[in-house]
Structure formats: structure tokens, C-alpha cells
Amino acid sequence: MMGALMKVHVIVMPKQSVLDPQGVAVRNALRDYGLDTIESVRVGKFLELEFRTPPGEIKLEELCRDLLSNPVIEDYKIQYHAGAESKQ
Amino acid sequence: MMGALMKVHVIVMPKQSVLDPQGVAVRNALRDYGLDTIESVRVGKFLELEFRTPPGEIKLEELCRDLLSNPVIEDYKIQYHAGAESKQ
Amino acid sequence: MVTQITPELVRDHGLSEAEYERIRAILGRDPNITELGVFSVMWSEHCSYKNTRLELKKFPTAGPNILVKAGEENAGVVDIGDGWAVAFKMESHNHPSAVEPFQGAATGVGGIIRDIFTMGARPVFLLDSLRFGPIQGTTPAVNKSRRLFAGVVAGISHYGNCVGIPTIGGEVYFDESYEGNPLVNVFCLGILRHEQIARGAAKGVGNPVFYVGSETGRDGLAGAAFASRDLTEKSKQDRPAVQVGDPFKGKLLLEACLELLASGCVAGIQDMGAAGLTCSTCETASRGGTGVQIDLALVPQREPDMTAYEILLSESQERMLIIVQRGEEAKVKEIFEKWDLPYALVGEVTGDGMMRVLNHGRVEVEIPAAKLANEAPIYERETIAGSAAPELRIEDIPMVDPQTSLIQLLAHPTIASKNWVFRQYDHTVRAGTVVPPGSDAAVFCVREADKYLAATTDCNGLYCKLDPREGARIAVAEAARNLVCSGATPLAVTDNLNFGNPYSPENFWQLREAVEGLAEACRRFGTPVTGGNVSLYNQNPSGAIDPTPTVGMVGIIREERWITRQHFRDEADVIYLIGPVGQEMGASQYLAIVHGRKECLPPRLSYDLELGVQAVVLELIHKGLVKSAHDCSEGGLGVTLAECCMSGERKIGALAWFGAGPHRLDQILFNESQSRVIISVRPEDAFATEALCAAAKIPFNRLGEVGGSDLVVATEQQKLRWDVAQLHRAWYLSIERAMEVRF
Amino acid sequence: MKIAVVQFPGSNCDQDCLRALTDGLRVSAEYLWHKETSVSGFDAIVLPGGFSYGDYLRCGAIARFSPIMRVIVRAANDGMPVIGICNGFQILCEAGLLPGALIRNQSLHFVCQPVWLRVETEETPFTAKLDKERPLWMPVAHGEGSYFAEPATLAALESKRQVVFRYVDESGRRTRESNPNGSMLNIAGICNEARNVVGMMPHPDRAWDRRLGSEDGKLLFESLVETLESAVTL
Numbered sequence A, B: 001m002m003g004a005l006m007k008v009h010v011i012v013m014p015k016q017s018v019l020d021p022q023g024v025a026v027r028n029a030l031r032d033y034g035l036d037t038i039e040s041v042r043v044g045k046f047l048e049l050e051f052r053t054p055p056g057e058i059k060l061e062e063l064c065r066d067l068l069s070n071p072v073i074e075d076y077k078i079q080y081h082a083g084a085e086s087k088q
Numbered sequence C: 001m002v003t004q005i006t007p008e009l010v011r012d013h014g015l016s017e018a019e020y021e022r023i024r025a026i027l028g029r030d031p032n033i034t035e036l037g038v039f040s041v042m043w044s045e046h047c048s049y050k051n052t053r054l055e056l057k058k059f060p061t062a063g064p065n066i067l068v069k070a071g072e073e074n075a076g077v078v079d080i081g082d083g084w085a086v087a088f089k090m091e092s093h094n095h096p097s098a099v100e101p102f103q104g105a106a107t108g109v110g111g112i113i114r115d116i117f118t119m120g121a122r123p124v125f126l127l128d129s130l131r132f133g134p135i136q137g138t139t140p141a142v143n144k145s146r147r148l149f150a151g152v153v154a155g156i157s158h159y160g161n162c163v164g165i166p167t168i169g170g171e172v173y174f175d176e177s178y179e180g181n182p183l184v185n186v187f188c189l190g191i192l193r194h195e196q197i198a199r200g201a202a203k204g205v206g207n208p209v210f211y212v213g214s215e216t217g218r219d220g221l222a223g224a225a226f227a228s229r230d231l232t233e234k235s236k237q238d239r240p241a242v243q244v245g246d247p248f249k250g251k252l253l254l255e256a257c258l259e260l261l262a263s264g265c266v267a268g269i270q271d272m273g274a275a276g277l278t279c280s281t282c283e284t285a286s287r288g289g290t291g292v293q294i295d296l297a298l299v300p301q302r303e304p305d306m307t308a309y310e311i312l313l314s315e316s317q318e319r320m321l322i323i324v325q326r327g328e329e330a331k332v333k334e335i336f337e338k339w340d341l342p343y344a345l346v347g348e349v350t351g352d353g354m355m356r357v358l359n360h361g362r363v364e365v366e367i368p369a370a371k372l373a374n375e376a377p378i379y380e381r382e383t384i385a386g387s388a389a390p391e392l393r394i395e396d397i398p399m400v401d402p403q404t405s406l407i408q409l410l411a412h413p414t415i416a417s418k419n420w421v422f423r424q425y426d427h428t429v430r431a432g433t434v435v436p437p438g439s440d441a442a443v444f445c446v447r448e449a450d451k452y453l454a455a456t457t458d459c460n461g462l463y464c465k466l467d468p469r470e471g472a473r474i475a476v477a478e479a480a481r482n483l484v485c486s487g488a489t490p491l492a493v494t495d496n497l498n499f500g501n502p503y504s505p506e507n508f509w510q511l512r513e514a515v516e517g518l519a520e521a522c523r524r525f526g527t528p529v530t531g532g533n534v535s536l537y538n539q540n541p542s543g544a545i546d547p548t549p550t551v552g553m554v555g556i557i558r559e560e561r562w563i564t565r566q567h568f569r570d571e572a573d574v575i576y577l578i579g580p581v582g583q584e585m586g587a588s589q590y591l592a593i594v595h596g597r598k599e600c601l602p603p604r605l606s607y608d609l610e611l612g613v614q615a616v617v618l619e620l621i622h623k624g625l626v627k628s629a630h631d632c633s634e635g636g637l638g639v640t641l642a643e644c645c646m647s648g649e650r651k652i653g654a655l656a657w658f659g660a661g662p663h664r665l666d667q668i669l670f671n672e673s674q675s676r677v678i679i680s681v682r683p684e685d686a687f688a689t690e691a692l693c694a695a696a697k698i699p700f701n702r703l704g705e706v707g708g709s710d711l712v713v714a715t716e717q718q719k720l721r722w723d724v725a726q727l728h729r730a731w732y733l734s735i736e737r738a739m740e741v742r743f
Numbered sequence D: 001m002k003i004a005v006v007q008f009p010g011s012n013c014d015q016d017c018l019r020a021l022t023d024g025l026r027v028s029a030e031y032l033w034h035k036e037t038s039v040s041g042f043d044a045i046v047l048p049g050g051f052s053y054g055d056y057l058r059c060g061a062i063a064r065f066s067p068i069m070r071v072i073v074r075a076a077n078d079g080m081p082v083i084g085i086c087n088g089f090q091i092l093c094e095a096g097l098l099p100g101a102l103i104r105n106q107s108l109h110f111v112c113q114p115v116w117l118r119v120e121t122e123e124t125p126f127t128a129k130l131d132k133e134r135p136l137w138m139p140v141a142h143g144e145g146s147y148f149a150e151p152a153t154l155a156a157l158e159s160k161r162q163v164v165f166r167y168v169d170e171s172g173r174r175t176r177e178s179n180p181n182g183s184m185l186n187i188a189g190i191c192n193e194a195r196n197v198v199g200m201m202p203h204p205d206r207a208w209d210r211r212l213g214s215e216d217g218k219l220l221f222e223s224l225v226e227t228l229e230s231a232v233t234l
């Protein structure tokens, strides 16, 4: 039944100009953890959308701009291929 | 200088069987938005790690398990290719 | 597929052979697998209190202002005058928090909130009583404790802040005995009119039964669930699933249920806590002296292909069972659609006393509800008395410089300021917090009723470890003292019994001693127990946790001008110690923190002295003589005086003179004798204060006065001076600093 | 005169705001449900704090699309006074009625504490009565109150005097320590160019009663009432 559905992935990341305290915290944690080659970390959102019938590209872009991201602080990227299932 | 750096992406998603209230709220929002073909939404984290020299695979897996994800309620996936830059 | 009921299966469900025979006797046949699951949860310790019920009977539960007694309903209800009442209760989420601190604590908050609005009350504030392993250092165990601590605090703030119920008080202790097994006890209080008291009873044969709230998923399925279902590869991976709280749904459910209750069409209401649908259906039926029949096919479900067993035993959050008057179905539809919440008519109240569960019309469960709910086996567990702790001989403690000891104590996370914790809690929402976290007891103005309530939680696990009975008595005494210091008259108590494995006679002896101590003290202080919660099997790697019978106490302040805070206020105010200077050092924080010894006999409580001190302090407050009052607890007079100087907006010094006593200065400063309160009064009120204490025949000492920027303590032999600003830094930043360390 | 307090699913300061107006000021105020599609009969609008839609996705992101917001945007553009407090501020930014955005506190922790605020302009319906010389004292309580805007936007805010409140210390000085969340330029509240729409993170709805330790919040609502009354009398 899941097979019948179409997956779209949307990645929302904080803009470069926006400081990302969460990313910084994770980076520091990684350093304390002993990973001193870590340079930077940024933390964003990964949205996995499942459609019965996916909307048109324009509609989807509009969606990402209006609702799924806030252009003032975030950039987004749409991945149509349903590649990235999360690992078990 | 960024070019010199090696990117690794980690996607952390709520386990399938675990309730994802945020995903449900976003799905309902999309429906109200007029997108009635949306079936389900799951919201996870997207971490963009930049290394001077990336750690070994084992180390990285250990990292994801211990630090970047919470195995009790989340699954993670590592993407080595630095494919998914966020769009400007 | 029909699953054979094998002895293994019975054991996997935590049922003994005798219990299984009892089940067969009740049914007059073998149970099927689903029925076995139903019995196993209803007869679990958590739902049936089979090992502790006999002990809990010892609590005083009656009182002139008790409207609903402990055990009758989800929470007790206490009259506070003018037709208003409060419902309050404390509940633990220790084990879920050990597995997943954030969600474990969050769902704990959600659960206790539902317990309160199930009574028809609007929840108005929360308290949280927490215990963790040590958080200073970098050992793996310490790192784990830090993660648990951070996760639990974040989880409580996540849920409480979102539903808009302020967390205005609590306590946090750090001790090895809680390593890997944190204690997360959450308290909630709600306000209601007498006539609004709701009942968890299925009344009125033929009345419709509604399921409202979140869809049911495979959340929190007990390990037993595995035995009930042939495991596929998939199911292995993702079960049992940790329950995830949805505070947003919780808030909507709260508002929708209160609105429905106000509409007057509700015949009975019950939250779905542990054992979800199972517990709520059979308990409402047995309370109502009726039966309940539901069809699981009608239950909103989050996941496909759930079995009857899974739906019945699921612990999904944010769900309620509501029985409405026949003909009022439309009201439910109207209100739950308004709040965008799932709801479903799943069955009806029947007259045959059966809990009957169908799935697509096929009978899956048919059990006499009252027997299931009330005839769980009851056990008298065996006990072995622990050996009495020896008296401490002061000569055995090497003398160290009290100058550094005080700073060491103030900087210890157990005594240090908890601002790192309560800054993360919204403690000002509802615009009623008159005394915020940081004083002895929090004071909250319930605007609906125009009443001032004071609340506190207390328990010293170290005392209880070394003398469970005395430790429990003292927990009640300290809670009452905290309330009195804020100007309140104690009303009633809720308790949370956190102990180890009850099958160990030593552990069970601790529990019995503690219960009898609590019961006795509650009688003496006139504060009946309105309800509570038992959490057993709390074990750290090396054994049971220190016994921790947490006491939550609520008091009322009749006049606004009686509201009192703990910190010194103005230059030249006179400082009094009400009660004795004391000398008992056994089980003290000083002994534990400075000398690394968790041992010897805890302080003894004298009811007469304690009641006398509390009465006189309250009288002084009512007479308008008291400018500040702080009870003396962990860390003794030294810590108490320091807190008086530095816990206000404005730091201020003080001088305390202890004359020419026989005792060592460390003993004077750090002994933890009970029944002591530090107050400050205007110079012109000194005489009246002393006269009143003398008339009441209560020991008191004029210690000195408020002023300057140093805390100065002096005896004939010795004089010590601390810069208050320096003490403040040590005390205020200690936990924050510990939490900055990550690995 | 009647003031609307909007109720979104997940609002939790709606009751506090209503009380501040009805009990604190004795002006008439009513709840306005998010599914409503008209604001007629109301003279001003309060968007209360809370966690509208659980703050899922982003604070205010989903509430912004509720039916009532469409009409509020129109009313605001027609000059009706609108104030967003805490979550209400976040919604106004998401809705584009105010510039910038509110991001996660720098500490990554929810912060609940009293703050001092300096009034930067009296030229809004909500600050007309306030004294720039006297800092206000009221609580903040939020996890995502760190004000962010691009440099150009910040410059415009300053030059057009759209910064309404700043976090300061007791003596009115702008310091690092007095900034509870890492907001740029210590910004605690701003208004739109037309000055009728104000957003602020601190809670005047929790500072209108002596027993709460401050009545400073009351002054904002009194300013609103006076402005509305004088508007009526013109």
C-alpha cells in the first residue's frame, strides 16, 4: 500500500547569514567527543512528504516558500526521487 | 576554502512506529492549505557536517548512534556524497 | 490465529500460577490471549497495587474539608471555601524517563494533567520533584546522569510550557543511589467548583461511550506484547515503541474536555493512562456498578493491522473515555470538531456488569468488570528490619575550616540554586505566580477563586535510607514548615512512594516504615492524604535507590498580607532563630558532602516542638511582625542564613551571634536538627516577637541583624566572614557550570 | 470600544490577555476564534502568546494560515491597532506584517525570567503613554525569541524608528547580560512602518497587577485604550 504513494523530500536549512546555535552546539559536542577535524555543523529539517498524487512543481515550490520554510532565515531544496528512506 | 572541506550529511528521522506529532500537524496544515492528496508527513533533522579530514565509517556510525540521533526513537542515515547543498 | 496459553506465556505476562488459577475461577474457563493481557495489566503492581494496598490503607484520608477521598477517583478533592475546591496529585514517570528522559518526563506531565482535569478541575500549576545521580565530573556514569537530568528538565518544560500550566516549584537532589534510575515525580493542582466534580463512573445503562483524543498506536506496549504476537522482522525492530507526548493535542484535549464537562452532558469521564482502554473501560464500569461494551473497530487507529490485544493495551497519550447522557451525542460532535480532535462513538453502558470488547462485532474480551478491577490478589510482603544507624559522635568528625565548608555546601548541586532548572519552566503563565520558584514554597493566586495557595514538595532520601520512619515523618514536617514560612496553613498531602524491588524484604521493610511514618505525621499535622502514586523496582547498578517517599503538600493563605518570602529585606532588621540551635549531625549534608560519609542517625522529630514552632511562626506572620521566614533544612543554619542573604533580588549581608555555646562552630552551622525557622523583623517589633515566643514557650534566639555586604557568624571563640556576592556566585552558578561540561 | 483576543489552537495566554484587559483595565474585550472570518465590531486586536499549533514546523508558521489571519492582515493594512505578544509576535512576522524573524534562543534553552525594557518610541498606539526614561519590568517566557533580520532590514528599522522595545539593564543601559535570548541589537519589540502593528516577546499580560511584581504591562494596554478613545472623539 505504501508502494502506491509518491515520496517527496524537502530539506530546509538555516541561511548562511543566520547564526545556527544548534549547529554550533553540535560541533562543540563533536569536538569534546574527540572529533577535532570537525569544521562546522549546520542543523536543518528533513521533511518526508507522501502524496497519493503529487502536486505540480510550481505548487510545490510555492508550498516550500510559503509554509515549509521561512525565506527570511531559511533556504530549501526539493528532492523528487524517493531515495532517502531512513536506515533501520 | 570551503572547497577543501569534506561534507557529510546525516538524516535523522523518527522511527516509523513512533508518533511524530510534528509530522501530523504539518500534514493537517497542508490539507488546510488545499493539498488534499497529501497522505503523510514525517519531520526529521538534516545535519550538514563539514570535516577537514572525515572520520572513519565506524567512528561516524558510532557518532550518529551516540550523539546525533536517539536510537530509542530515531533512525539515522549517512550520506557521504556531498550532494544536497541547500538552494540559494 | 488462536494463541495457546502456555505456562511460559502466563509467566511472560507477569502472572503467577495462583493468579492464573484465580483468573480461570473468575471466568469459569481459560482466558484467551487478549483476556490474559487485560488481566496482566490490571493486576500489575502499577494498576492493582497488589503489594502495597495493605500499606496504603494506613494513611489518614478523611478530614472536614475532604470532598473526594483518596482512591475513590483519579485524584482527591479538597474544599478551599466559598464553593471552590482543589484537586491535586503527584505521579511518577521514573522508568520511562530512564529509557528516554525527554519523552518520559514529558508524558509524565501529560499524564498527571489528565488525571486532574478528569476530575472536572482546570489545572493551574505544576511542581516537579527530581532525583539524579551526581552531575559533577566526567566519568561515563556522570555524563549519563547529566544527559538524564538535561533531558528530563527539557521534557517537563516542553510539555508544561506548551499546555500553558506554570511549573512553580519542586526540588532536585543528586546522589549516587539514583544513578541510572532517576526519579521524576510530577505534581499537578487544579481548581473547580464543588458542583463541577466529575466522576470516572459509567452511569446510566444505554448511555453512549465515546473515545476522544489522539489515535491509538503501538505506543508503550508492555514487553508482554511480544509474547502475544508472532514476531515479524519488522515488528522486532520497532516495538515496544516509546510513548511520545503531544502537548499540543494535550492542550486541545484539556480545553475540549473542560468545555464538554461544563455543558453538563457528561455522565462519566476517565483518562487513558497506563493500560489505556483496558483500564478506563473496566474501571468506569466497576465504579458505576455497570458494564461497558465497546467495539475496537470503531477506535481511531494510527497504524494498520493492529490486533485487539495491541489496541486494548496500547499506552498512546492524549486519549480519554467519556460517557455522555443518551441524546447528547451531538454535543460531543460539536465540541470535538470545534477543537479539531478525533472522537468516536465506540460503545455503550450495559447492565450486565461485563467488560465486553468486540472487534468488528466478534467478542474478544468478556470479563466481569468489578472482579477484574477490584479482585486483584493482595499480598502481604515479608519484611526484614534494617539495622538501626548508630548515633554520630562529634569527636569522630575531623574539624575542617567552616569558612570553606559553607562554600563547598552551597556549591553542591543538591543545595545550590535550581535556577538553571526553573528558568527553563514557564512559571509565570496564567498570571498568578505571586511567589515564584526560589523561596520555601511557591505561592499562587488562583484568580478564578481569588484564593492564595502555597505548595511544596519535600523528601530527604538520605534520612529515609538511614531511618525510613523518621525520614518520612520529617518529609511531612518539612513540607508543612515550608508552607508555614510562606504564610500558609497546611491543608492536605499527596505522596509518591519511590522504592526498590518489593520482593526484597529489606526494601519492603523500608516501604512499610516510611508509610507508617508518613501516616502518623499526616495525622499529627492534620493533613490527610488525598492520593498519590507508588513506584517500585527502582534499582541502581548496586542495589535499591535510597527510599524516597516524596511528599507534596498544599496550603492556603487567607490574607494577601500574610504572604511571606525567605530572603532578608532591609538593613537593621532583627534576625531570630525560632526553635533550638540544635546539634544533630547524623545524615547531614555536611557529613555527606564535606566528609564523604552518608551515615549515622538522622535528626529526631519532636511533634510538639515542630507544631509549636510552626504555630508561633504563623502567629507572628498573621500579626504582621515577620518580614522574612526561611525554614532550616539541608545544610543547617549556615546554608539557611546564606540563602536568606542571597536569594532575594537584592543581596544583603547579616550578622549572626551564637555566644558561648558548648558546641563546635561546624556543629552549630551545619547540624540539621528539625523544627527551626529563621525570621527577620523590624527593630521596633523585636519586643513583641520575643514576647509572643516566650508566651508560647517556644525556644528562640536573637541571632543578630541584617545589613552590610558580608555574612558574619561569630561565637566567643571564633568569627567568620563571607562576601555575600561570592557566596552567591558559588551557589547560583554551580549547576549551570556542571551542565556546561559535555564529556 | 471592544478589543479582540484571538484564540488559535494552542494559544495559552489568551485568558491572561483577556483578564489584563477586563480585570486590569475594565475595558470590554472578547475572544475571537481562529476560524472566524471577520473582525467587525472590534477596534483593536491582540494576538496572545502560547504555542499555536504546537509551534510545530516553526513558531507561528501554521497559525499564519488560519482564516482569521487573512482578515487581520487586511484590518492591519487598513490601520487597525494590532499587537502580537510572544507567539503573537512570531505569527505577525510569519504573516509578513512585521519584518524579520524570531529564531531559537542563543542558549538553546527556554528562558523564563523578568527583563528590563527600554521604550524606544512613543509613536505607536501601545506606547503613547510610556516614558522613555523609565525602563519597564516584565517577564519573558519563550524558547524562540531571538530577533533576527538582515542588516538592511535592521538599518531600516532603526532609521524609521520602528524598534519599540530593547532589552536593557535596570538603569536603562543596553548590555549583553540584559539580552535574554541573543536578539540582534537587543531588540525586544518592533512595529511596522505605519506604526499600528506592534510585536513584542515580553509579556505585558503578566505584569498588570501589583501582586505579580509589576504593573508596567498595564501601561501598554492603557495607551491603546487612550489612543482608541481619542480616535473616537476626533
Ligand SMILES: Nc1ncnc2c1ncn2[C@@H]1O[C@H](COP(=O)(O)OP(=O)(O)O)[C@@H](O)[C@H]1O
Residues within 6 Å of the ligand: C127, C128, C129, C130, C167, C168, C169, C170, C171, C172, C415, C418, C421, C422, C436, C437, C438, C439, C440, C441, C442, C457, C458, C482, C631, C633, C634
Ligand atoms: N525541579 C524544580 N522545579 C522548580 N522549582 C524548583 C525545583 N527544584 C527546586 N526548585 C525551587 O528552588 C527553591 C529551593 O528548593 P529547595 O532547596 O528544595 O527548598 P527547601 O529546602 O526550602 O525545600 C524552591 O523554591 C523550589 O521550589
Ligand SMILES: [Mg+2]
Residues within 6 Å of the ligand: C171, C457, C458, C459, C633
Ligand atoms: Mg527541600
